[in-house]
Amino acid sequence: MTRDTDDDTDGAGGERDDGSEPGASPGVPAAGRDERPSVFVPHDGEPERAVATDGGAERDAATDGGRATNDAATDGGRATNDAATDGGVESATGGAESAELDPDAYDPVDVFPGGDLDLREGADSCYKCTSCDTSCPVAEVDEEFPGPKFQGPEQWRLKRKEDHDIDESITSCSNCMRCDDACPSSVPLSQMHNEARGQFVEEQMEKLSVEYVRNRILANYRTSARLASVFPRTSSFVMNFGPVRWAMEKTLGIPKERDFPEFATETFREWWKARGGAQVQNPDKRVAYFHGCYSNYNTPEVGKAMVRVYEHFGYEVMVPPQKCSGTPMFANGMLKDARRHAETNVESLIEAIGEGADVIASCTSCSMSLRQEYPELFDIHGIEDVSEHTYEALEYLRINEDLEGELAGTKLADEQSFAYHAPCHARNQGLSRQAVETFRDVDGVTMEDVGDSCSGISGTYGWKEEKYEKSMKIGEEMFEHMEDAEGDVGMTECPTCAMQMEHGTGYEIKHPLQLLEETVSA
Amino acid sequence: MAIDSDVLVVGGGLAAITAAISASREGADVRLVSHKASTLRQASGLIDALGYVPATEPAQPLREGPPTAGRELDRDDWPDPEGPLADPFEGIDRLPETHPYRIVGADALREGLDLFDELAGDAYRGGHTDRNALVPTFGGSVKPTARYPAAAEAGIASDDRPALIVGFRSLTEYDARAFAGRLEAAGVPFDVAGAEVEFAEAFRADTKVTRLAKALDHDEEIDGVPAREALAKAVAPHLHDVVDADGGVDRVERVGFPAFLGDDRGDEVRAELADRLGADAFEIPMGPPSLPGLRLEDRLYDALDAEGVRFETGNPVVGIETEADGRVETVAVDRKGRETPYGADAFVLATGGLVGKGLDSDREGVREPVFDLHVEQPDDRYEWFVDDAFGDQPYARFGVRPDERGRPLDGDGEAQYANVFAAGGVVGGADVAREKSASGVSLATGLVAGRQAATEATQ
Numbered sequence: 001m002t003r004d005t006d007d008d009t010d011g012a013g014g015e016r017d018d019g020s021e022p023g024a025s026p027g028v029p030a031a032g033r034d035e036r037p038s039v040f041v042p043h044d045g046e047p048e049r050a051v052a053t054d055g056g057a058e059r060d061a062a063t064d065g066g067r068a069t070n071d072a073a074t075d076g077g078r079a080t081n082d083a084a085t086d087g088g089v090e091s092a093t094g095g096a097e098s099a100e101l102d103p104d105a106y107d108p109v110d111v112f113p114g115g116d117l118d119l120r121e122g123a124d125s126c127y128k129c130t131s132c133d134t135s136c137p138v139a140e141v142d143e144e145f146p147g148p149k150f151q152g153p154e155q156w157r158l159k160r161k162e163d164h165d166i167d168e169s170i171t172s173c174s175n176c177m178r179c180d181d182a183c184p185s186s187v188p189l190s191q192m193h194n195e196a197r198g199q200f201v202e203e204q205m206e207k208l209s210v211e212y213v214r215n216r217i218l219a220n221y222r223t224s225a226r227l228a229s230v231f232p233r234t235s236s237f238v239m240n241f242g243p244v245r246w247a248m249e250k251t252l253g254i255p256k257e258r259d260f261p262e263f264a265t266e267t268f269r270e271w272w273k274a275r276g277g278a279q280v281q282n283p284d285k286r287v288a289y290f291h292g293c294y295s296n297y298n299t300p301e302v303g304k305a306m307v308r309v310y311e312h313f314g315y316e317v318m319v320p321p322q323k324c325s326g327t328p329m330f331a332n333g334m335l336k337d338a339r340r341h342a343e344t345n346v347e348s349l350i351e352a353i354g355e356g357a358d359v360i361a362s363c364t365s366c367s368m369s370l371r372q373e374y375p376e377l378f379d380i381h382g383i384e385d386v387s388e389h390t391y392e393a394l395e396y397l398r399i400n401e402d403l404e405g406e407l408a409g410t411k412l413a414d415e416q417s418f419a420y421h422a423p424c425h426a427r428n429q430g431l432s433r434q435a436v437e438t439f440r441d442v443d444g445v446t447m448e449d450v451g452d453s454c455s456g457i458s459g460t461y462g463w464k465e466e467k468y469e470k471s472m473k474i475g476e477e478m479f480e481h482m483e484d485a486e487g488d489v490g491m492t493e494c495p496t497c498a499m500q501m502e503h504g505t506g507y508e509i510k511h512p513l514q515l516l517e518e519t520v521s522a
Numbered sequence: 523m524a525i526d527s528d529v530l531v532v533g534g535g536l537a538a539i540t541a542a543i544s545a546s547r548e549g550a551d552v553r554l555v556s557h558k559a560s561t562l563r564q565a566s567g568l569i570d571a572l573g574y575v576p577a578t579e580p581a582q583p584l585r586e587g588p589p590t591a592g593r594e595l596d597r598d599d600w601p602d603p604e605g606p607l608a609d610p611f612e613g614i615d616r617l618p619e620t621h622p623y624r625i626v627g628a629d630a631l632r633e634g635l636d637l638f639d640e641l642a643g644d645a646y647r648g649g650h651t652d653r654n655a656l657v658p659t660f661g662g663s664v665k666p667t668a669r670y671p672a673a674a675e676a677g678i679a680s681d682d683r684p685a686l687i688v689g690f691r692s693l694t695e696y697d698a699r700a701f702a703g704r705l706e707a708a709g710v711p712f713d714v715a716g717a718e719v720e721f722a723e724a725f726r727a728d729t730k731v732t733r734l735a736k737a738l739d740h741d742e743e744i745d746g747v748p749a750r751e752a753l754a755k756a757v758a759p760h761l762h763d764v765v766d767a768d769g770g771v772d773r774v775e776r777v778g779f780p781a782f783l784g785d786d787r788g789d790e791v792r793a794e795l796a797d798r799l800g801a802d803a804f805e806i807p808m809g810p811p812s813l814p815g816l817r818l819e820d821r822l823y824d825a826l827d828a829e830g831v832r833f834e835t836g837n838p839v840v841g842i843e844t845e846a847d848g849r850v851e852t853v854a855v856d857r858k859g860r861e862t863p864y865g866a867d868a869f870v871l872a873t874g875g876l877v878g879k880g881l882d883s884d885r886e887g888v889r890e891p892v893f894d895l896h897v898e899q900p901d902d903r904y905e906w907f908v909d910d911a912f913g914d915q916p917y918a919r920f921g922v923r924p925d926e927r928g929r930p931l932d933g934d935g936e937a938q939y940a941n942v943f944a945a946g947g948v949v950g951g952a953d954v955a956r957e958k959s960a961s962g963v964s965l966a967t968g969l970v971a972g973r974q975a976a977t978e979a980t981q
Binding site for chain 1: 525555558559561563564725726728729730731732733736740786810811812816820827832833834835836837855857858859860862878879
C-alpha cells in the first residue's frame with residue numbers, strides 16, 4: 001500500500017496542515033478562530049498586551065472587546081480585534097493594575113480585576129480541608145511537593161500581587177486530576193494548575209533550556225510519532241538502541257530505563273483507508289472516532305477493535321481528521337501548542353457532530369481533554385458542543401446499547417484473568433469501574449481491580465529523567481497489587497498507564513475494547 | 523436509553539454504602555452514584571452511635587418567643603449535655619421525637635452496627651458490647667464512641683496503663699504536650715506525658731501525612747535508617763517521661779501517635795514499633811486529612827464490590843424525571859457536560875448535610891438540590907441560629923424529615939415521592955455534632971432506607 005505520511009486528513013476534510021484558514025461554510029462555524037482571546041496565551045502574532053484606555057472600566061472594556069471580536073470576525077479585521085479583546089487585562093486571568101474603585105459603589109469581587117478566566121470563585125470555595133492533598137499521588141512520594149491546594153487556590157491568590165512569580169514546583173504536578181475528584185467544594189483545581197503551569201512556562205521558563213526543549217518534544221509526541229512512523233521498524237529499533245538511549249538521557253533527560261513504545265508498521269489511519277473506511281452506513285447511528293496519537297501510531301489494534309465492536313452494534317464509524325488531544329501539552333504547560341491542535345480538532349469534530357455523530361475516544365485522557373480541559377482552557381467556537389458530545393468508547397456503548405444483555409451468558413473459549421487498573425483520567429469521568437462491571441457476566445473472564453493507586457507515569461511525567469524515580473515510586477503499589485492479582489495480563493484504557501504497567505511488571509497489557517471485540521465475536 | 527437498576531443510591535459515604543448493601547441483601551440489583559470521592563476520607567474513622575443527649579431548651583424559659591440571634595442568652599441557662607453515655611441505646615428515648623433514631627427505632631441502630639461489624643471485620647473493635655468506649659481524639663478530648671479502629675485500641679481511655687503521646691514539630695496542628703495536659707485535665711485514669719520527637723525533621727515542614735504513611739508502609743530509608751526503626755529510635759529516649767502522682771518514674775506501656783502509621787500495612791507498622799519499643803503503639807484519630815477515614819473507605823468499597831453493588835464516582839446527579847403517578851422514574855447524571863438518565867424502581871438519597879453538600883443554602887433558604895425535597899426551616903433567617911455557639915442551633919437539625927420507612931415528607935407531612943428514601947446527613951432532626959451520633963444516624967437510616975427501597979423496587 002502507499003504510505004501517506006500526512007495522515008491528518010482522510011481526504012474528505014481537506015488539507016489544513018499548512019495553517020491556511022478554512023473557508024467558512026454555512027452551518028459550520030469558522031472554527032479555529034476565537035470569539036474571545038485565549039485565556040492567557042496570546043495568538044501567535046498577536047500583540048502581547050494592549051493598553052487599557054480607561055483604567056476605570058476594565059471589565060467593560062473586556063466585554064466590549066469580546067463583542068467587537070464577534071462583529072469584526074466577519075469582516076476579517078484582525079488587528080483591531082486583538083487589541084480590543086485584550087481589554088487591558090494583562091494576563092487575562094487578572095493581574096492588571098487595580099482599577100480605581102468607587103468606594104461607595106463596588107462589588108467586593110471588583111477588588112481583584114478578573115479576566116476571561118476568572119478563577120476567583122474557585123479560590124473562594126476552597127476551605128482548606130486538604131482532601132486534595134490527601135489524594136495527590138505526587139505529594140505521597142515527594143515531600144518537596146507542596147500539594148494541589150498550594151498549586152491551585154493558594155498560589156492563585158499569591159499571584160494577584162504583581163511581584164509574585166509562579167512557584168517552580170508547579171512542574172512537579174503530573175496533571176492526574178485526582179484533586180478535582182477529591183474536592184468536596186468543586187474547586188476547579190486542575191484548571192488552576194493548568195493555568196499556572198501555562199503561565200510558568202510562558203513567562204518564566206528559559207526557552208533555550210534543555211528542560212524546555214525536552215518537554216516540548218515530549219508534549220508534541222504526535223510530531224515525533226508521525227516522523228517515526230515513516231520507518232516504523234527502524235524507529236522502534238533506534239529509539240531503544242542502548243547507545244542512543246544513553247545519549248538521550250545525557251542530552252535530553254529522557255530516562256534510559258524506559259522502553260520506547262513500538263511503532264506499528266501500519267497506522268490505524270492507513271488501515272482505515274486501506275479497508276475503504278466504514279463498512280456500515282447508518283445515518284441514525286453514527287460515531288466519530290477520536291483515536292488519538294497512540295492508537296494511531298502505536299496500538300492500531302485498539303482502534304481496529306473499536307471499529308469492529310461498533311460496527312457489530314450497527315454504528316457507522318467516521319474517522320475525522322484530527323491532531324493531538326492536547327493532554328501532554330497541558331501537562332507540560334505548552335498551551336499554545338495545545339490550542340493549535342484543539343482548533344483543528346474542534347473544527348473537524350463539530351463537523352462530524354453536525355452530521356449526527358457523537359464523538360468517541362478510546363483513550364481516557366483524550367476524552368477527558370475534549371470533555372473537560374477544552375472548555376476550561378479555551379474559548380473556541382463549538383468547543384462546548386464537542387465537550388457535550390464526547391464519550392469514552394465503552395461508556396457510550398454502556399449508555400446506548402444493552403451491553404449487559406449482549407454479554408450475559410457469553411463465554412470466552414480460553415479462560416483469562418485480568419489485572420485491571422483504572423487510569424486517573426477514567427476515574428475522574430466516573431469510569432473507574434466500567435471494565436470490571438462490563439465483563440462480570442462473561443464466562444471465562446476474571447477481572448480484578450488492582451486498587452485505586454495511580455500508575456505514576458502520568459503521560460510524559462515518567463518520561464523525564466528527574467521524575468522517573470518518583471513515577472516508579474508512585475506506581476509501586478499498583479505493581480504489587482498486579483502481581484498479587486490472579487491474572488498475568490494487565491488491562492487499562494490509558495496507553496501510558498499501559499506502558500507503566502508493562503514496565504513495572506512485564507505483563508502484556510490490553511485495552512477493554514480488545515477484550516470486548518473477542519467477546520462479541522465469540 | 524437509561525442505565526437501569528432496581529435501586530439507585532445517590533451518595534458515597536457511610537449512609538450510602540449501608541443503604542446499598544442493605545438493599546442488595548434484600549435481593550435488589552443496586553447501583554451507587556456519587557459525585558466526589560467519598561467523604562469518609564474526611565471522617566475520623568470512629569463510629570459513634572450516641573455519646574450525649576444535649577438539652578434542646580434552656581433551663582430558664584426565654585423571655586418570650588422563639589430563640590433568635592437577636593436575643594442574648596446566658597450560656598449558663600443551657601444545662602450541660604447529658605453524658606458521656608455509657609450505653610447509647612438507653613439515651614434514645616430522651617432524644618426529641620423528630621430525631622431519626624426515634625423515627626426508625628433503636629433496632630435499626632443495632633442492626634446497622636451489626637452490619638458495620640460484619641463489613642469492617644478485624645479492622646474494628648467495640649462490637650463485643652453495647653457500651654460506648656472512650657477514645658482520645660486529636661485535640662485532647664475523650665470521645666464516647668461505639669466502634670473504633672483496631673489501630674486505636676491500645677489508646678482507649680478506660681485502660682489504666684501509663685501512656686506517652688508522641689508529637690512532631692513539623693505537624694503543627696498537633697501539640698503532644700498540650701494534648702497530654704488536656705487528657706490529664708479530663709481526668710483519665712492513667713499517667714500520661716507528651717513528647718515532641720525528631721523524626722519528621724527528615725521531611726519538609728509541610729509534608730503531607732500520606733507521605734509519612736507511605737514512608738512507614740514501605741519502610742523507606744531516612745538518612746540511611748529504615749523509617750520504622752528511625753521512628754522507634756526517636757521515641758525511645760522518652761519512654762520514661764511519665765511521672766506518677768508520687769513523683770516516681772514509670773516506663774510507659776503504650777505510645778500514641780498521630781494517625782499516620784502506615785496505610786496498606788498499618789498493622790505491620792504498629793507491630794514493629796511495639797516490638798522495638800516494648801510498648802503498644804496506637805493511633806490517635808485526627809481531623810482531615812484522615813488515614814483512618816481513607817482505610818475505612820477502602821474497606822467499605824471493597825465490601826460493596828464483594829456484594830455485587832455497582833458503583834461510580836465522579837459525576838453528580840443534577841435532576842429527576844417523574845412519572846405521571848408522581849414516582850421518580852430516572853435521575854439525570856451529569857457526565858462531564860452531558861446528562862445521562864439513570865433509571866431505577868426506587869432511589870436512596872444519601873448525599874450528606876450542609877457540610878457534605880447534600881443540602882444547599884443561601885440567604886433565602888435551605889434546599890435539597892437533587893430531588894428538591896422539603897427541608898423544614900424557619901422563614902426568618904435570624905431564627906436559623908441562636909447566639910450561644912454551644913446552644914441548640916436550629917440549623918444543626920435542618921434536613922429532610924422522613925417517615926418510619928425513610929421516605930422524606932413534604933410540607934403537609936405526606937411522603938413526597940413513593941419511591942424515594944433518605945439516609946444519613948441529609949436527614950434532619952439530629953444535632954450529630956453535639957450528640958456524637960453522625961455514624962450511628964448514617965447506619966440506622968441507611969439500613970432502613972436501603973431495605974425499604976429494595977422492598978419498594980422488588981414488590
